[in-house]
Amino acid sequence: MAIDAVIRGLRRTAPTWNPTALAVIATREGDPFRVLIACILSLRTQDTTTGPASDRLFAEAATPESMLKLTPRRIERLIYPVGFYRTKARVILGICHDLLDRFAGRVPDTIDDLLTLNGVGRKTANLVVTMGYGKPGICVDTHVHRISNRLGYVKTRHPEETEMALRAKLPRRHWIGYNDLLVSFGQNVCTPLSPRCSICPVSSLCRKVGVTKAR
DNA sequence: AAAACGGGGGC
DNA sequence: GCCCCAGTTTT
Structure with missing residues (x-):
């Protein structure tokens, strides 16, 4: 073939x-944390509302530390109306907690390490590696x-x-x-x-x- | 009104 | 492997 x-x-x-969700996420190229969070927001959604939603979220918190200062309610409000906004707010906070706990607040740069984060699967891990770190994925x-x-x-x-x-x-x-x-x-x-x-x-x-x- | 749709986790 | 998750879009 x-x-x-x-x-x-x-x-x-x-x-x-028409542009894809990937094109929206790609605007966060070079910032692994933003790529990761934008990926979470885009999971199981077909619309392009994740772009503005992640803009609103990053305006208040663009690092794991600052994200953890937000309440789940606040995050839900910021990312609405993306689908699964309650679940996603919870997943985002869990990931941030885990990043500080096990990775010194840094987003891992390998597929295997990324997969150990709850809510990160193979698609998200690959996108973080390519868009966040410029590596093949x-x-x-x-x-x-x-x-x-x-x-x-x-x-x-x-x-x-x-x-x-x-x-x-x-x-x-x-x-x-x-x-x-x-x-x-x-x-x-x-x-x-x-x-x-x-x-x-x-x-x-x-x-x-x-x-x-x-x- | 109903069916299609999209990643990941838990079992 | 199978079922669940929650909300928007398409038919």
Whole structure:
């Protein structure tokens, strides 16, 4: 499978696509703590309200220490209306506590250390590593997992297997743009149930996995 | 009104 | 593996 051909095809049409949650998080590039918190806010939400929400939160607290001075109620108010705002406020405080407790207030820079934080899974850990620390990382959310299967890249139900497969093909640089391109394609074109196959630049490669009615 | 949607934890 | 979490968006 010529992944490079796929990527080239996607890049041609990408400029007309709507921005993704990843693009919002990427504006925190170089600040691991902000990347981490923005990732938590974006979990299981499809909207772009996480951008303004994290802006409001960071205006009051942009470090673990200052975050812990906020009450859960205050954080809930600041991040509303993102989905799961109560759960996320609790998770954020738990993470901040843990960072001070076990990592001297610093956000870890390895996947394995990040995974020990409660509320951080493989997607978040990869994004912190690439966006926060500029190191190679591949973000496999459900979009990336789905399109990888449809394009015949992988044949698996397990996102972790997709992550390993894509990691082996990761380009030498520009990882943020690469991740965003894949997510963007899944969000804007190769959507879950009725993808917009008529405008898809790589439909000839598609296995149509899970497609009920193509547009 | 109902179904689709999206990461991670706990078991 | 399976179920749960809570709220918005799409059909």
